[in-house]
Amino acid sequence: MKITVEIAGQSYQANLSSPASIAITLLPDGQQPSHFGAPACTSQTLAEEGFIGDTKQGGSCNVNRLTIIPHCNGTHTESIAHITDQPFPVHQALKHSHFPCVVITIEPVPASETEDSYLPHFDPTHAVITYQQIHNCLASFSDEQLRGVVIRTLPNAVDKQFQCYNTDNYPVYLSNDAMTYLQQRNVNHLLVDFPSVDKMYDEGYLSNHHIFWQIAQQTHQLTASADKYKTITEMVFISNDINDGFYLCNLQIPEIDTDAVPSRPVLYALTPQ
Template identity: 30%
Template sequence: MKIEIQHLSSAYEVDLDEPIDLSLALENDSSLGAWYLDPPKIEAVRSPEFIGEVSEGSPVNFRNIHFNPHAHTTHTESLAHISTEDIPVNGIFSKFHFIALLLSFTPKMDGQGNQIIFGSDYDLKRILDSGAEALIIRTIPNESDKKLKNYSHANPPYLDLEFVKSIRDLGIDHLLIDLPSIDAEEDGGLLLGHHAFWGFPNKLRPHASISEFIFVRNEVEDGLYWMNLVPANIKNDAAISRPILYRLNPK
């Protein structure tokens, strides 16, 4: 199935039969994780009268899933992640399709051993000129072990605060990254990047979202895409999500 969309002064064709999935699977005992939590568990319901496992004689598989969206898989967050505002992530979206810009960045090491992602003037101009509503950040190197890595105590890369402010000021409402957080693992609970992106506390942006723990394959080129972003309908500050990209083919 193909659709045609208009963006700025250009027309594009989108092939809906060629999706690019940016999400990571939630699996039982997966090594993928962060924030010092145990692995997720997917286990059969067990009681004296019933075992929810076909391999043990049940007519159906009937399993509980125990996980944390922030720590175990691709997820999308709302302003409620850092505030007492009653703005759950399942209520912030008035639409689910966006023009998204994918850019790749190589973090730079500072004098304290931190890897920081900076945006150059060229990067900011690309964001401005794109007219994108969403920015997708892929970090380099981009090895497949990102899909299985445990980031706890690893001090992973994070976004420069001024870069986050620029992203916000350029009109990006939805920020996606292939790391467990846009902020440093250990920052004393400041979460400066989250605060800046959501304009907290004085200039709140309740419609904005941050998605973390995505993965963008190497063969997916930097540039503009049509994106579908839908968090699970869970009333919480964060929910699992499955961002999907589609190539924009000029007409």
């Protein structure tokens, strides 16, 4: 099935029969990515008096209890409530589950090689994404095309889907200048293939999250000037057979009242008509 959409006065066609999921398949009790030393996602058979949720053990059906930390156990989408005292669940922030987006590929550079800044500070050996890299990739696109931005980092080996991120395997993050540029371009939905847009150990600042949602640094109040209808999706995986370019994204989420939920972003290539 094909649909036609109009974006910034230009018609595009998307083939809904050719979806490309960029969510990491999460295997409870199996191989899975992890961040910040959090425990893995697990699955346990529900067993109550007179009931066993396992057909192999004689049960009538399979019923499992999942234990998951969305922020650390795979592909997840966050709302502004990740950094505010006031609740604002992801399903409220995601006003439109379909939006145009641009997929870009960037090879992060050592922080020592950029003049960009980061609050509280860069560690020189960390790999970071800079303003100039983001600008070079997105300058030719209109703001209307940049409702979403999907960032793939190099190298892009398949084992990225099972990485354990820690001090020995420190994840990439964005400079504050790069995030400021994305905010100025009115990007509503940012999707990245690393576990956080911020430095893993950043003294609790989460400065890029604050820039993206327009919450004053080192505060946690949801003010009228905040950009609350925006989302950040982390730990996606964009396979190498997905080309850089222009797509329609369908961001699929469960309707749970919380600041982060497991998610499944699906891309459809957009062809000009």
